[in-house]
Amino acid sequence: MSTTLPESYPDPEYEAAHVATYERVPRHPIKPAFPPGVREADFAQAIQEFIAIVGQDAVFVGEGLSDYIDPYDINEADESKRKVPSAAVCPQSADHLKAVLGVANKYAVPLWTFSRGKNLGYGGPAPRVNGSVALDLHRMNKIIEVNDHFHYAVVEPGVTFIDLYNYCVEHKKKVWPSTASLGWGSVMGNTLDRGMGFGANFAHHQAMAGLEVMLADGDVVRTGQFGISNSPSAFLSKFSFGPSVEGLFLQSNLGVVTKLSLWLTPQPQAFMSCAFSMPAFDDLEVMVDVFGELRRNGTINNVVWFTSLIETLCISGRREDYWKGEGPVPDWRLEELRVETGFGHWYARWGLYGPRRVVQAQFDEVKAVLAGRAPTGEITGTLYDDDAGVDAAAVPPEHGSMFVGVPQLWSLPLINWPIPKDRVGKAAHGDYAPVIPSSGKMVLEWMKASKPVCEANGVELMADFFMHERHVVLMNMFTWDQTDPKQKDNMNKLYYGLHEVAKARGYGMYRAHVNHMDLIANLNDFNGHAYNRFVEKIKDALDPNGILAPGKQGIWPNRFRHLRETQEADPK
DSSP, rough: BBBBBBOOOOOHHHHHHHHHHHOOSOOOOOOOOOOOOHHHHHHHHHHHHHHHHHGGGEEEOGGGGGHHHOTTTTTTTTTTTTTOOOOEEEEHHHHHHHHHHHHHHHHOOEEEEEESOOOTTTTHHHHHHHHOOEEEEETTOEEEEEETTTTTTETTTTTBBHHHHHHHHHOOOOOOOOSSSSSBHHHHHHHTTTTTSSSSTOBGGGOOOOEEEEEHHHSSSEEEEGSSOOOOOOOOOOHHHHHHOOGOOOOOOOOEEEEEEEEEEESSEEEEEEEEEEEGGGGGHHHHHHHHHHTTTTTTSSSSSEEEEHHHHHHHHOHHHHHOOOSOOOHHHHHHHHHHHHSSSSSEEEEEEEEEEHHHHHHHHHHHHHHHEEEEEEEEEEEEETTTTTOOOGOOTTTTTGTOOOOOOOOOGGTTTTOOOTSSOOEEEEEOOBBEESSSHHHHHHHHHHHHHHHTTOOOOOOEEOSSSEEEEEEEEEETTTTTTTHHHHHHHHHHHHHHHHHTTTOOOOOOOOHHHHHTTTTHHHHHHHHHHHHHHHHHHTTTOBOOOGGGOOOOGGGGGGGGGGGGSOOO
């Protein structure tokens, strides 16, 4: 077994960003942890059997686990709360995976499964149950197929957004894959966690068809038409004969997905980069209402991404560049900055894709509607067209980038916002991400209710959201200096404060940090938490030894159910 860190990314830019993310300032050594309920001798034997399966260089312990913790952990100095694995194992094939699951079942070793571990802000690769073995699937990284007739891809867990994009370019595929804001994440991992992109097919989990899943006992299941040997519709249709089960493997600990098909966007004849901004904080209400209608009536048939003035400033500087006082930037200074920079207080950005005349007609309709409903706003639209198909790489980054499926690391500097330039710090971020109806009144009210909670804990309201047809997924992002104990304590208070605001309004969450999965799962309170009980019945049937990601999304196998953090149900 190895104490040397595993290789992460062949691309030097991506590897440098990864190393910078996991740099510890100051360093908190990883102390040995063991899986609960597993004898030390059994654990040692399991490690030897893992090595026999995947090789000496694909099992990690000690300091070799430095990439398997939460790089933004607010509890890193508190060993009683810190989430760390006992070891990590990296299978390279389905045969490896099946054998690893066999060993885990034999010794009742809990595993924490992930593809790339880049769900940062929500715990990254850190396990829900301390001492679990990290089941790292990044070596299962084959791009099985990209079809540019029916426009889909089939990938294994370790394929990143930049991998898929580069493959399509190198093989001259006439498709635009959707990409998340950071290109280092797993296509599969993002999809299964209901992640989103920025262009067409942006709601990744809604663009998946057939899955291949390995269950805890090593049995393999294929879903939908993929379950029919040699079906030509395996990756084209969501239809099943009988119950559709794909959803059981979203944000799930019921199996390990080994193959995923994802629909892609045909390379369009025309692409228009569109933006609309308004100057006042309260303008958000009319913006949400107008764009919500345009989404529902099909004029804009993909995501509209809303960002705030603070986020615009974060990308180009740090807090101290704009505000020399203590605490968050006050409203009066934000207004000065808005006037000085010419930025709007709120921005909506979206792309239009398809035949040239259709794209132009869509934009003309959007422009006309906004002129009548939101006349103080400013709209821009920049058209790129080519009868042979627009080359995504030729669209300038300010107009293209993730909107045309070109992966980037563009948003990483944002988290440096609170770090003074004259001293060493360690930037970190988190999110509270409620799901809210696409109502201008309700979204604005959330902003007004959450803003004082943010400011009371030393941060600005840093919010953006992704507009679907009838709801928005809103990201209350917060950044802090991980070397400052007071800031870490404030971030903990902030999370619980935002949770109380959301809970009072009946808002559920899009994702949850591993430290708070029981808290968020507790919101499913109908009929005595019937949803949780239903899924846990399935969990116990499929995974009787409880080896697959116990506690993920608040779903606990019988063996570990005593670890459910009941205090999370009432943080007061």
